[in-house]
Amino acid sequence: MANLIRITHCDDPAIAPYRNVRERDLAGRQKLFVAEGTVVLNVLLTSGRHAVHSLFLLENRLAGLADLLAKVPDGVPVYVADRTIMDEVAGFPIHRGVLALGYRETGQTAPAFPAGRSLVMGLVGIANHDNMGSLFRNAAAFGVDAILMDETCCDPLYRKAIRVSVGAALKLPSMTIGPASEMIARLRAEAYTIYATSPSAGLVLEDAPRAERVALLFGAEGDGLPDDILTETDGLRIGMAADFDSLNVAAASAIALHHFRKTAD
Amino acid sequence: MANLIRITHCDDPAIAPYRNVRERDLAGRQKLFVAEGTVVLNVLLTSGRHAVHSLFLLENRLAGLADLLAKVPDGVPVYVADRTIMDEVAGFPIHRGVLALGYRETGQTAPAFPAGRSLVMGLVGIANHDNMGSLFRNAAAFGVDAILMDETCCDPLYRKAIRVSVGAALKLPSMTIGPASEMIARLRAEAYTIYATSPSAGLVLEDAPRAERVALLFGAEGDGLPDDILTETDGLRIGMAADFDSLNVAAASAIALHHFRKTAD
Numbered sequence: 001m002a003n004l005i006r007i008t009h010c011d012d013p014a015i016a017p018y019r020n021v022r023e024r025d026l027a028g029r030q031k032l033f034v035a036e037g038t039v040v041l042n043v044l045l046t047s048g049r050h051a052v053h054s055l056f057l058l059e060n061r062l063a064g065l066a067d068l069l070a071k072v073p074d075g076v077p078v079y080v081a082d083r084t085i086m087d088e089v090a091g092f093p094i095h096r097g098v099l100a101l102g103y104r105e106t107g108q109t110a111p112a113f114p115a116g117r118s119l120v121m122g123l124v125g126i127a128n129h130d131n132m133g134s135l136f137r138n139a140a141a142f143g144v145d146a147i148l149m150d151e152t153c154c155d156p157l158y159r160k161a162i163r164v165s166v167g168a169a170l171k172l173p174s175m176t177i178g179p180a181s182e183m184i185a186r187l188r189a190e191a192y193t194i195y196a197t198s199p200s201a202g203l204v205l206e207d208a209p210r211a212e213r214v215a216l217l218f219g220a221e222g223d224g225l226p227d228d229i230l231t232e233t234d235g236l237r238i239g240m241a242a243d244f245d246s247l248n249v250a251a252a253s254a255i256a257l258h259h260f261r262k263t264a265d
Numbered sequence: 266m267a268n269l270i271r272i273t274h275c276d277d278p279a280i281a282p283y284r285n286v287r288e289r290d291l292a293g294r295q296k297l298f299v300a301e302g303t304v305v306l307n308v309l310l311t312s313g314r315h316a317v318h319s320l321f322l323l324e325n326r327l328a329g330l331a332d333l334l335a336k337v338p339d340g341v342p343v344y345v346a347d348r349t350i351m352d353e354v355a356g357f358p359i360h361r362g363v364l365a366l367g368y369r370e371t372g373q374t375a376p377a378f379p380a381g382r383s384l385v386m387g388l389v390g391i392a393n394h395d396n397m398g399s400l401f402r403n404a405a406a407f408g409v410d411a412i413l414m415d416e417t418c419c420d421p422l423y424r425k426a427i428r429v430s431v432g433a434a435l436k437l438p439s440m441t442i443g444p445a446s447e448m449i450a451r452l453r454a455e456a457y458t459i460y461a462t463s464p465s466a467g468l469v470l471e472d473a474p475r476a477e478r479v480a481l482l483f484g485a486e487g488d489g490l491p492d493d494i495l496t497e498t499d500g501l502r503i504g505m506a507a508d509f510d511s512l513n514v515a516a517a518s519a520i521a522l523h524h525f526r527k528t529a530d
Contacts, residue, residue: 254516
């Protein structure tokens, strides 16, 4: 039975963590992340990876959210308000009327590499939250076991990245791992075959052997992966038109992850 | 030699077509589209598909744009202003300081199907400009000859769609073709093998024969392609994880177009 708490004042301290959720500066919320919409909230409540701080729902959405409310752990408050209060607190119109806060994991020191067959995605310098969310979504669709990010990547638990990932950012094991060289060292130690995607690589995707343990590295659009990574790893190219060899990093990941996917068809 | 015209007043009628370019309502601009950024502008100036109305550049960008200016056809005005005037006219900050207007094609009645080997993309109900731009970008990367859109698709010449397409929307032959049934009829008349992408299809992508003439159909995320299209065509499925079978339509197009691509590797 969900613990419903009606909010009748914008300045109720109970909902202070929901103030101005649109702002990029999440000062004071570093331990929390914002999940929005029923699809994302469903992943948050079912994946079990993150503890749930609270929910904040529009009162006229309640009737349609019975399935979701049944999954809310005991003791987690579900704040309910009308549209005026919700939009005022959030700082912009929350059209779908479904918000939640979750706790970030802390103290993570080692990525969880599975034994045996495994597919890992490594990201270097991905600074755009849309791309980050799409990369996570594609990774989830093709059975990626873990995502490693170098220290220059943006935050996959930023609100928009979570939304674009359709919740995959809350589900897939992921870890920021210092400089990219550290990422390579860890993958080597775990016996991964490391492919660095690059338009200038000699090896074309279809000819790349599907090894038992594969790590696929993607760099930022424009810059691509740094030269030292390209020289230390096997390059991999996606064949494209000579006069328009331009692919978004998320599109490139979809194609390459699909090739190496672990999923049954 | 580009025809530079310095603008010193926000209300100069010469730049009236650039007013409030961010607004979705392009009332009064129906015959024109807005191109922004050097990459897109370069496609506009080199593809030759659309006549150029004018350019509108930030004065401190001029020195770095010599290559671009050399491609501007004789007689096309290049308006130049400082940042205050440009942002005021455009209605929002034009960070990169590079805008242009082009003329839409009019009176198009038949898509240009090439003879022989051909790859066509058909879109049904794509209503999101980001997705539309990404679909065009992927189509250009994999050698698509023409794009057909049903009447419920959004405008690929909307400013943001053009930008996300990295100019592909200004380059690839495309046409809105009435209801989807009309699209199917035209493709059949041109002897295309028509594949409708759908998560519920029996045929998996890798097993789909690469026919001489292939048309790939994509529907909107969520709804997918309408049932009558799925029953009239060959279904095609992209293998995904059982517990996260969710792929953005642009990502799906990247994978499927890559499989059927006409480009040399």
